[in-house]
Amino acid sequence: xxxxxxxxxxxxxxxxxxxxxxxxxxxxxxxxxxxxxxxxxxxxxxxxxxxxxxxxxxxxxxxxxxxxxxxxxxxxxxxxxxxxxxxxxxxxxxxxxxxxxxxxxxxxxxxxxxxxxxxxxxxxxxxxxxxxxxxxxxxxxxxxxxxxxxxxxxxxxxxxxxxxxxxxxxxxxxxxxxxxxxxxxxxxxxxxxxxxxxxxxxxxxxxxxxxxxxxxxxxxxxxxxxxxxxx
Numbered sequence: 001x002x003x004x005x006x007x008x009x010x011x012x013x014x015x016x017x018x019x020x021x022x023x024x025x026x027x028x029x030x031x032x033x034x035x036x037x038x039x040x041x042x043x044x045x046x047x048x049x050x051x052x053x054x055x056x057x058x059x060x061x062x063x064x065x066x067x068x069x070x071x072x073x074x075x076x077x078x079x080x081x082x083x084x085x086x087x088x089x090x091x092x093x094x095x096x097x098x099x100x101x102x103x104x105x106x107x108x109x110x111x112x113x114x115x116x117x118x119x120x121x122x123x124x125x126x127x128x129x130x131x132x133x134x135x136x137x138x139x140x141x142x143x144x145x146x147x148x149x150x151x152x153x154x155x156x157x158x159x160x161x162x163x164x165x166x167x168x169x170x171x172x173x174x175x176x177x178x179x180x181x182x183x184x185x186x187x188x189x190x191x192x193x194x195x196x197x198x199x200x201x202x203x204x205x206x207x208x209x210x211x212x213x214x215x216x217x218x219x220x221x222x223x224x225x226x227x228x229x230x231x
Contacts, residue, residue, distance in 0.1 A: 017188055019079035020195030024126045026075075027198070031123030034068065034116040059100070062109060069112040069206055076206075082199040087111075087208035089215060108212065115205040122201075126194055133187040140180025144173040 015023075038061070045057035066088070073084040087108040091099045103109055147155040147167045155173075156163035167173045 015080040015082070015192055015195045015199065017192060019081070020191045021130070023075070023079040023195055023198070024130050024191065027119060027123035028127040029123075031116075031120035035120035038065070038113070038116055062103060065112045065116060066103075066109060068116065072115070072202065073206055076199055076202050080195055080199045082203060084203050084207045085213070087206070087212050089212070108208070111205045115202065118201075118205075122198065126198065129194065130187075130191060133183070133190055137180055137183035137187045140176050141184060143167055143176050143180065144170050147173055 041057055041061050041064075045054035045061060048054035049058065070086075073086075076082050076084060089102070089106060089108075091102050143155060147153070154166055154168035156166050167176065
């Protein structure tokens with residue numbers, strides 16, 4: 001780990017509530033977009049690779065995935081305050097065929113691809129949990145205010161025809177509002193916990209493994225040695 005990454009890792013705190021909420025709500029549309037594009041171009045490339053048309057398409061997919069992974073690391077750091085080191089080994093100073101073989105052999109490329117395939121189902125689960133908890137919490141907390149504007153000036157749960165309980169006054173709404181305040185506190189904790197778990201997953205898939213980190217440090221040492229010799 002670089003000294004800068006180590007310093008950030010040690011000083012890292014839990015993700016903020018605002019950043020966590022924004023990050024989780026963004027995951028679903030980004031997951032849908034990533035999944036649709038990856039599935040379309042990846043299988044188009046695989047299906048046409050036999051006539052060589054698929055080769056540049058798959059190359060574009062690989063470059064796009066690595067570029068998108070860089071943007072995702074920046075988004076994780078900006079919203080969740082979690083710094084993720086780049087895992088990519090330096091490309092060899094050789095021809096394009098050798099450099100492309102190095103990209104394909106680099107497990108980070110395939111872990112980036114796995115992350116964006118997982119972002120879609122994870123985004124669905126996170127979006128459903130966040131919206132369900134927050135809509136319930138805010139609905140209960142605001143019940144003393146808006147019940148009078150509903151049809152008949154009362155709120156019936158779960159349906160108008162089958163009321164398990166009825167709220168038709170401020171006094172009758174207060175216990176449910178208190179429950180809503182408690183649910184808001186739970187929703188805040190849930191939001192931060194989900195964001196923290198997603199940040200750990202992003203670190204595991206988009207960051208370097210222990211073996212990769214060792215190889216990166218070795219390559220940095222070689223570069224420093226060559227710079228010293230040339231200097």
